Amino acid sequence: MPVGAVQSVARLYGEWKDLTSKLNAQVHARSSIGDRIREGSGDAKTQAIEEAKVLKASISELQKRVTEIEDELHALALTIPNDTHHDTPIGPEDAAITLSTHGPEPCPPSPQRDHVNVAKSLNLLDLEAGSTITGSSWYYLLNEGALLELALTQYAMSKAIARGFKPITTPDVVRADIASRCGFQPRDSSDPPVHQMYHLQKAHPTQPELVLSGTAEIPLAGMFANKIFREEELPIKYVGLGRAFRSEAGARGADTRGLYRVHQFTKVELFAACAEGESDRMMQELFDLQLDIFGGLGLPIRALDMPTEELGASAFRKYDIEAWMPGRGRWGEISSTSNCTDYQSRRLHIRYRRRKSSESEAVPDGPLPFAHTLNGTAAAIPRLIVALLENGVKLSDTGEVVGLSLPVALKPFWISSGQGVDISWT
Secondary structure, X not given: OOOOHHHHHXXXXXXXXXXXXXXXXXXXXXXHHHHHHHHOOHHHHHHHHHHHHHHHHXXXXXXXXXXXXXXXXXXXXXXXXXXXXXXXXXXXXXXXXXXXXXXXXXXXXXXXXOHHHHHHHOOOEEHHHHHHHOOOOOOEEOOHHHHHHHHHHHHHHHHHHHOOOEEEEOOOEEEHHHHHHOOOOOEOOOOOOOEOOOEOOOOOOXXXXXXEOOOOHHHHHHOOOOOEEXXXXXXXXXXXXXXXXXXOOOOOOHHXXXXXXXXXXXEEEEXXXXXXXXXXXXXXXXXXXXXXXXXXOOOOEEEEEOOHHHOOOOOOEEEEEEEEEOOOOEEEEEEEEEEOOOHHHHHHOOEXXXXXXXXXXXXXXOOOOEOEEEEEEEEEHHHHHHHHHHHHEEEOOOOOEEEEEEOHHHHHHOOOOOOOOOEEEO
16 A cells, blocks of 8 residues: 555545535536526626636536546555454564464475485486476476365365355456455556556457466456345355466565475355455455365374464455465465455445344435455365475385375365375275
């Protein structure tokens, strides 16, 4: 957000109100002069015509200025993030509060458990071919690596469907305007601007600006745009499967090694829209589902209440779940869930009609309330593969990779490949 944005919005809004008032007064005066022209004659009519000419120029100038201020006001207002929950920690990432820990005791960090080395030893990953074909931070999953992605996807989808989430596959291409309304900036305000998303070249000048979606949250939220629901229909819960594309995969270093931070990945996304007073409860429902999903994978995990500087534009409150990754020697984020309250729904015009408490009660007066939207990661596949490989690798006495232990929860979704990887189910 630009420095002084809030103050600038307040100043511009005051200026816009003053100019709009003047414009309305002059439009009204023009109407009165029109009556004088139609009804008058001689010098009186000539004078009225001259006044109309002067007023026309003044109105044109005011309209131009009002439009300029509206554009500037809208651009600045869009940079203002959501409000923040009163329990949210204040500060940078290290101010996060640990809410709970789950799963087995974390094993000691070890470079022998590095997921890249494990995957290469078992022929599950080809980073070199990805680099040749596309560039750095692109990859091929091979053999059981590909099967692991499929199993994780089906596992996460099945868990969400069992809790009433409706399955959906989403488009991976969205309008840049929809992404912006959801709180994702296709490009930042630096000079020159850094593209946060992949932009598609226009096939025709009249075609809207399109981007590759950074998360299924964007097309899922876009499904609700410009819709009015009945309160009885809420909450609406979807579990979406899509590809996520990130053009800026992060600075070079440990966080970009292997599969941890990549440009494209499969993601299972939870999304919900609910009445404005229900979003705290719905956030807990998403969070409980996430803990169930990752708890079933037998990973050492911890849940964090994320601080203000980690919320992004749209989140009112955000929980992260991290898994212990011994090959990396640190905890790594595998999931987040965010309560966006009415931040996205105001920009996407998602509203609902309140239910009547009885048949005899009149429909409540006033503007329709905005729904609250929430989203959460059910499975970011590469991060889960990193955690499963580094925690589940089987090593010989000499430290060589000899097999892989995978959670039994994935076995019903596993397709036998006939390959030679020694997999045990625990």
